[in-house]
Amino acid sequence: MLRKIGAFMKILLVEDHEALGRLVQEHLTGSGFIVDKVGDGPEALEALRLSEYDGMILDLGLPSLDGLEVLKKQRARKDRSLPIIILTARDQIGDRLTGLNSGADDYLVKPFDVLELEARLRAVLRRPGARREEVMSLGNLSVDVSRWDVRVGAEALDLARREFVLLEELIRIYPGVIAKDRLEDRLYSFDESVTPNATEAVVSRLRRKLIAAHATARIATVRGIGYRLLPGEDVEVD
Structure with a gap:
């Protein structure tokens, strides 16, 4: 089962124009992305510190801290591979080159069509290194991250978005x-x-699907902490 690039991915949208930000967020959410929206540079840096994202859409004209500074600070972090698209009203070639040379993967000049933004976002997410492309296995269960494909033995397992992210x-x-x-x-x-x-509830649904598919890997509840996978029967762990 092959899913399109973007489903299950979490994106940070940094845009101070409320109406535009809401429009982009609603469009991308409707296309299967999980989108966090913030309105200035310090909020963006705090979100990047607290959460893990698969990509970022970054407006350059931000209050209090310019988007270019956010870009430079992000690229100075240990993990520099986050795909970033910059949005800008600055349409001079020098401004675009400055953004790209500072580490952006692509840029889009305002005003723009949200369909083009989505297409460009999917393109940078497909680039090598934008997403860890690997197949992970446990027992007869395999998860192909790049293809969004889950199998128990040779049989495909159909999972909802949050079930796949959890697994x-x-x-x-x-x-x-x-x-x-x-x-x-x-x-x-x-x-x-x-x-x-x-x-x-998400854990419970995924657990039932794994059992119904006769997966040897089961989800265990670690009380007071969280969850883990075990290669045998489903148990609760204190």
Whole structure:
């Protein structure tokens, strides 16, 4: 089962124009992305510190801290591989080259069509290094991250967006434990209303699908901490 690039990916949108930011967020969310939206440079840097993103859309004309400075600070971090598209009203070639030379992967001049922005975002996310392309396996369960393909033996397992994200996080950290709050960060955007039992519901649905598909890997609950994958029967761990 091949899914299009972008589904399940978490994007940071940095845009101080409220109406434009809301338009872009709603469009990308409708296209399957998880989108956190912030309105200035310091908020962007704090979001990058607290959360893990697959890509960033960055307006250059931000209040209090210019987007170019945010770009430079991000590229100075240990992990420099985050795909970044800059949005700018500065249409001079020198301004564009400055952004690209500072580490942006692409740029788009305002005004723009959200469909073009989505296409450019998917393009940078497809580039080598933008997403870890690997197949991870445990028992008869395999997860192909780049193709969004989950299989139990030779049979494809159809998962909803959050179920796939949950499974990827669990198998990536195996045999370790992933904390519940980290899972919530990966599953939901800032402004989504998350009920106390929302994550448990996603875990429960994925657990049932794995059992029904006769996967040898099972989800274990580590009480008070989070969840982990085990290569045998589903158990609870204190």
